Amino acid sequence: MEVVLAIVIGALYGGGLYLMMRRNLIQLIIGLGLLSHGANLLIFTAGGLRGDVAPILAEGATKFAVTPADPLPQALILTAIVISFAVTAFALVLFLRTYQTVGTDDVDEMKETDT
Amino acid sequence: MTLLPALPIVVPLAGAVLCMLLRKNIAAQKAIALATSFLILLVSLVIMAQTKDGTIAVMHVGGWRAPLGITLAIDMLSSVMLLLVGLLAVGVSVYTLFDLDAPRTRFGFYPLMLILLMGVNGAFVTGDLFNLYVWFEVLLIASFILLALGGEKPQLEGSIKYVALNLLSSALVLAGIGVLYGMAGTLNMAELAHVVQQGERGGLVTMVAVMFMMAFGIKCGMFPLYFWLPASYPTPPAAVTALFSGLLTKVGVYSLIRVFTLVFSTDPEFLHALILWGAGLTMVSGVLAAAAQYEIRKILAVHIVSQIGYIVMGLGLFTQLALTGTIVYLIHVIIVKTNLFLVAGAIKRIKGTYELRALGGLYKEKPGLSILFIISAMSLAGVPPLSGFFAKLTLIIAGLRMESWAIVATALGVSLLTLYSMTKIWAYAFWKPAPEPLPDLDPMPRAKWLAFLSPMIAFTVITIALGVCAGPVFDYADAAAGQLMDPEIYIGAVLGGAD
Numbered sequence: 001m002e003v004v005l006a007i008v009i010g011a012l013y014g015g016g017l018y019l020m021m022r023r024n025l026i027q028l029i030i031g032l033g034l035l036s037h038g039a040n041l042l043i044f045t046a047g048g049l050r051g052d053v054a055p056i057l058a059e060g061a062t063k064f065a066v067t068p069a070d071p072l073p074q075a076l077i078l079t080a081i082v083i084s085f086a087v088t089a090f091a092l093v094l095f096l097r098t099y100q101t102v103g104t105d106d107v108d109e110m111k112e113t114d115t
Numbered sequence: 116m117t118l119l120p121a122l123p124i125v126v127p128l129a130g131a132v133l134c135m136l137l138r139k140n141i142a143a144q145k146a147i148a149l150a151t152s153f154l155i156l157l158v159s160l161v162i163m164a165q166t167k168d169g170t171i172a173v174m175h176v177g178g179w180r181a182p183l184g185i186t187l188a189i190d191m192l193s194s195v196m197l198l199l200v201g202l203l204a205v206g207v208s209v210y211t212l213f214d215l216d217a218p219r220t221r222f223g224f225y226p227l228m229l230i231l232l233m234g235v236n237g238a239f240v241t242g243d244l245f246n247l248y249v250w251f252e253v254l255l256i257a258s259f260i261l262l263a264l265g266g267e268k269p270q271l272e273g274s275i276k277y278v279a280l281n282l283l284s285s286a287l288v289l290a291g292i293g294v295l296y297g298m299a300g301t302l303n304m305a306e307l308a309h310v311v312q313q314g315e316r317g318g319l320v321t322m323v324a325v326m327f328m329m330a331f332g333i334k335c336g337m338f339p340l341y342f343w344l345p346a347s348y349p350t351p352p353a354a355v356t357a358l359f360s361g362l363l364t365k366v367g368v369y370s371l372i373r374v375f376t377l378v379f380s381t382d383p384e385f386l387h388a389l390i391l392w393g394a395g396l397t398m399v400s401g402v403l404a405a406a407a408q409y410e411i412r413k414i415l416a417v418h419i420v421s422q423i424g425y426i427v428m429g430l431g432l433f434t435q436l437a438l439t440g441t442i443v444y445l446i447h448v449i450i451v452k453t454n455l456f457l458v459a460g461a462i463k464r465i466k467g468t469y470e471l472r473a474l475g476g477l478y479k480e481k482p483g484l485s486i487l488f489i490i491s492a493m494s495l496a497g498v499p500p501l502s503g504f505f506a507k508l509t510l511i512i513a514g515l516r517m518e519s520w521a522i523v524a525t526a527l528g529v530s531l532l533t534l535y536s537m538t539k540i541w542a543y544a545f546w547k548p549a550p551e552p553l554p555d556l557d558p559m560p561r562a563k564w565l566a567f568l569s570p571m572i573a574f575t576v577i578t579i580a581l582g583v584c585a586g587p588v589f590d591y592a593d594a595a596a597g598q599l600m601d602p603e604i605y606i607g608a609v610l611g612g613a614d
Contacts, residue, residue: 039289046297110272
């Protein structure tokens with residue numbers, strides 16, 4: 001399982017960085033999205049893939065019968081997903097406004113601030 | 116358990132909520148923003164009074180003891196950063212009363228500014244790495260909007276670069292956090308430091324450390340990751356740039372200092388040497404890029420990069436004296452840089468341009484403003500007896516003691532070039548006669564003019580005071596650096612002891 005996830009994470013990072021280096025604004029934002037998905041999966045994998053039952057103790061028990069899943073990475077990922085959703089929504093609006101104002105979606109044409 | 120460490124977050128949040136509720140009422144928003152800023156300053160002073168003897172104020176949020184819950188911990192470094200945020204908040208709020216256009220105010224400048232302050236304060240008080248990431252996102256989203264607010268073409272183009280690189284850096288932080296959690300099973304910085312000190316996972320720790328160095332390096336504008344900064348900082352109005360230059364890159368620097376003194380302090384031969392190389396290259400590239408500019412705001416913005424180099428230099432040398440220098444430099448540069456941007460804003464306000472070639476004769480017209488500028492500019496270049504001199508002196512003595520001749524030579528050379536850039540602004544904008552006389556766009560009566568200049572006067576007085584009373588400032592920074600050099604103090608305060 002770790003190997004499969006590692007390959008998926010690698011592909012997400014590779015694809016994300018490739019798209020970020022394209023000149024098109026839409027590809028830039030898709031790249032950012034892939035990158036944050038890659039980071040989320042990385043937390044999930046690095047946090048340890050052990051157990052698939054909820055970490056809730058049975059009534060009266062002091063120990064888990066089977067190894068439970070670690071809830072913390074999931075909580076972290078949930079937070080990160082919410083944040084990246086908000087940020088991506090903002091970035092989309094910003095890119096739309098930029099496209100309307102500058103009249104292009106080619107990052108190479110945006111030289112106003114380069115000197 | 117005291118709730119004091121949460122106040123720097125709660126106060127600006129309350130102010131922001133109030134401002135949003137009253138979003139139709141601009142006058143009320145201004146009053147709330149000003150009152151909140153003073154309250155932030157007050158809270159930070161109370162916190163400083165409690166922590167200045169070396170106690171670390173700790174709060175376990177929700178009553179969950181560390182390392183289970185999120186911990187807020189304020190040591191002497193955090194405390195002085197909070198104080199600077201308070202000072203800056205007051206200064207910029209007063210400035211915006213006079214110089215901020217109506218559309219920006221109407222579209223939520225004040226609530227955004229307060230949320231930005233909340234994020235910055237949150238990053239300074241948190242003792243949890245994931246929480247630090249969340250505060251970064253809070254301040255980033257507020258800064259994204261503040262940067263783009265107004266929707267002018269350069270602003271939008273700058274915002275794209277700023278947004279893209281900062282999101283990349285956030286993804287890096289997140290990935291680093293993931294690997295660290297997998298390795299240590301905790302994200303509480305004190306607990307992490309404890310685990311890393313056991314020293315079992317050396318290579319992996321170094322790899323994660325470099326990830327954090329990249330991520331925070333992007334955020335603070337270190338070489339070679341600073342290109343977003345000169346592209347975006349000079350585009351919004353002066354008040355926003357002043358706020359950004361004072362706070363945002365400094366949060367990045369603070370995080371670097373925090374993480375590389377507390378958690379990743381086990382391998383200084385490689386990690387801190389890498390930081391030192393970065394520091395030297397940052398100084399040089401920043402100051403050279405500034406020398407080529409002919410627009411006041413751009414010169415100042417590119418200079419931020421160069422100043423970051425000095426701050427990080429102390430961390431790279433990694434001795435108590437060097438960290439003392441870093442802290443003194445942080446205090447000095449936040450005040451001085453903000454002040455210079457406000458003065459630049461005042462020039463734009465009366466002359467309508469930042470172009471050095473078009474400006475001139477300001478010394479004859481506005482001697483008061485000129486004096487405010489020259490004091491801050493000389494302080495930035497490191498002319499005694501102003502604050503910058505003592506900050507640089509400390510760093511250079513620390514470098515000499517470490518026998519790092521190269522970085523000392525670089526720091527001194529860059530200092531000279533800083534003086535060149537500052538005298539260029541002085542000679543072009545203030546001294547030389549104007550090529551074509553520019554009318555005063557906004558002639559203010561004397562009382563209003565003085566009120567407009569009041570934040571700049573206050574910051575200039577602080578700069579002089581920091582130089583004149585260098586002793587107490589140095590003592591405080593020395594004690595704060597002592598705390599940083601001994602992670603056990605922080606670990607003990609967070610993990611041990613009853614609350």
